[in-house]
Amino acid sequence: MDIKRSEMSLMISLDTLLEEKNVTRAAKRLYLSQPALSAQLARLRQIFQDPLLVPSETGKGMIATKKAIELQPKLHLALQELQKAISFSIPFDPLQSNRHFVLAMNDSLLTIVGIGIIQKIFQTFAPNIRLSFIPVPEKQELLNRMEKGEIDLSIGLHDNIPVALHSRHLLSDYFQVAARIGHPQLNSNVITLQDYCQAYHVIFSKTGILQSSIDFALQKQGLQRNVITSVFSYNQIPLILLDTDSIATLPSRFLQRYQNILKVFEVPFELPRFDLAMAWHANMQEDPAHQWLRNLLYQVNHDSAQIQ
Structure with a gap:
């Protein structure tokens, strides 16, 4: 099958559809209307000559066909590699970037760690960077959302970080x-x-x-x-x-x-005493913008610890 350049966006939509197995939720993630995504799904069915997703017998969500199940991991990996290639080829400039980072932590750590990074980013280095702070989800949801790129960093007790994630020590406290x-x-x-x-x-x-x-x-x-x-x-x-x-x-x-x-x-x-650390998914390990955020977060908290 020859994928045309104009159909690359359809592959991104398909990857999201196969993850969510629900047109409404997938459309929300893709910032598309439900009718627009339904039209894309119809086009994808033509391309692959397969239904890809069929209604569930329970009436809730959809079920992937055999062909879609075989396709999903290969498609997801290919899109991840493409995203890495694009990210690495474009130099990251914090003064110009409007990157949106999502950080998961409880409100104690927002007070301890988050306020310092907000001050550093908005007042000094990167006025257009956007930050969202959210509560830490349960372990499996956290891993899933980090793999999807919905959460950039999770900050918490070092001993509680899932072994599947990369991590770096931030500070010790008592x-x-x-x-x-x-x-x-x-x-x-x-x-x-x-x-x-x-x-x-x-x-x-x-x-x-x-x-x-x-x-x-x-x-x-x-x-x-x-x-x-x-x-x-x-x-x-x-x-x-x-x-x-x-x-x-x-x-x-x-x-x-x-x-x-x-x-x-x-x-x-x-x-x-207890140790705090930041954690991230392997797919962000080499991302220049993500590396910048991690290094800045470490620097802010390391400098703060030196003052104590």
């Missing part, structure tokens, strides 16, 4: 305790272990569970703290501390953003 200035039970600059365990604690939890790794560390010492509230956003915790007599155990780098409005103490028992 926990501290925070409370409002003028907390009636915390008059000195030191919080005792007894005060810590008896105080009301606010924690972060995506699921609402009133326990974290800190509670497990306490349990090993035969101790227990009084967790009364969990919230789904790290940045809500300082607001709660300001209006209550509760305390919270949070990353030191996070608390630096609130050091003018909160009182910070050292944790009165031993907790291990």
Whole structure:
């Protein structure tokens, strides 16, 4: 089969259709109308002389034909290689680029890591670069979306990074305790272990569970703290501390953003330091724009760590 130059865009549409197996979702990813993509699918069926996708018996989505199943991995790989060839042949200039990067991380890491990269990109190096910050999906969804190029970087605990991804260490951090200035039970600059365990604690939890790794560390010492509230956003915790007599155990780098409005103490028992890293898919390893972003992210956090 001789693929004409004008039909290359159809191959991109076919790759997306075979991934989504749903015309509506594929059209959304391709920024096309549903009728336009349906017309492209009709043309693709003519080219390959095969239905490619047929309606599911359940009425939800579509099912790939045998020919489409055999074609999909080869087509996907070929398009990936073509994208790499195009990217590598065009020099990346951050001053001129309007590249859109998507970074996955929780809001604590957005505070610790993300704000610095926003400042660097928008104020200094690359005024037209666009950034989107999203929550980290579940592992398999993360891998799928990174392979598709929908997520550029994921930032999180180094030990939690999927082995299928490339990674680079960003920084090490440790926990501290925070409370409002003028907390009636915390008059000195030191919080005792007894005060810590008896105080009301606010924690972060995506699921609402009133326990974290800190509670497990306490349990090993035969101790227990009084967790009364969990919230789904790290940045809500300082607001709660300001209006209550509760305390919270949070990353030191996070608390630096609130050091003018909160009182910070050292944790009165031993907790291990933790390492943060960025991760990316292998298909972005040699992409010049992606390399620039990774190097900048490392530089911003390395320079910040040197200042500490």
